[in-house]
Amino acid sequence: MIELTYEHLNQSFAIDMASIWADPDVIYYTNIKAPCSADETQARICRLESMEIYIVQRSRKTIGIIGCPCLDTSANSFGLFYQFRKDSWGNGYATQAVQWMLQLMKNKYPGCKIFADVVESNQASVKILRHFGFQLIAKEKTFIRGGVKMSILNYMLDFPY
Numbered sequence: 279m280i281e282l283t284y285e286h287l288n289q290s291f292a293i294d295m296a297s298i299w300a301d302p303d304v305i306y307y308t309n310i311k312a313p314c315s316a317d318e319t320q321a322r323i324c325r326l327e328s329m330e331i332y333i334v335q336r337s338r339k340t341i342g343i344i345g346c347p348c349l350d351t352s353a354n355s356f357g358l359f360y361q362f363r364k365d366s367w368g369n370g371y372a373t374q375a376v377q378w379m380l381q382l383m384k385n386k387y388p389g390c391k392i393f394a395d396v397v398e399s400n401q402a403s404v405k406i407l408r409h410f411g412f413q414l415i416a417k418e419k420t421f422i423r424g425g426v427k428m429s430i431l432n433y434m435l436d437f438p439y
Contacts, residue, residue: 282374284332287323287343291333294340295319303364306423307400330356330383334375341366344375346383346392354387358394358435373406380410384437391436398429407433 285291298304299314299322314322331345342362349355358379360372383390394412396403412433420427 280336280369280371280374282341282371282378283335283338284344284375284378285335287327287329287331287333287345289320289323289327291340292316292320292323294333295323295343298340298343298361298363301364304361307397307403308359308361311423330386332379334360334362334371336366336371341371342375344372344379346379349393353391354389355391355393356383356387358392367402372402373409376406376410380435389437391434394433394435395430396433398431404431407435411435 287295296314296316296319299310299319302313305311305313326345326347329345329347331343331347333340334342334344340363342360344358344360346356346358349357358376360375360379362372380392383392392412394407395418396407398404398417412435414431415434416432418430418432420429422428
């Protein structure tokens with residue numbers, strides 16, 4: 279297993295994240311509707327950097343981002359997301375990062391619930407969620423991205439997993 283390292287998201291990663299969030303293939307399955315400009319990337323980081331969101335690095339090179347922003351403090355619930363550079367797909371990095379993130383959340387927020395939304399046709403992410411015991415709880419209506427209808431699957435993981 280290749281060792282990945284994690285650093286809390288901050289503005290020093292703006293250039294790295296701009297390249298990830300500007301890639302149409304990377305954002306295709308996300309809630310980012312269009313490639314981000316440098317200014318949009320900085321604004322996005324400003325909104326996210328106070329949350330449980332981390333840069334994923336391999337050999338000191340940023341390959342992705344993973345996070346669990348709080349959804350509801352009183353319910354101790356969080357939402358899992360991750361996005362990786364296209365050149366890192368298919369190497370198990372997302373699975374490894376999700377494992378790290380879930381362990382972090384389990385230690386910091388005992389008894390928390392983790393929710394994850396995934397586009398139904400993103401089978402790689404569906405496979406990762408199922409691998410960690412996420413349960414399908416709902417299927418949302420479709421939306422259109424690039425002229426293609428997509429459905430969103432809602433998953434939940436109750437700790438301990």
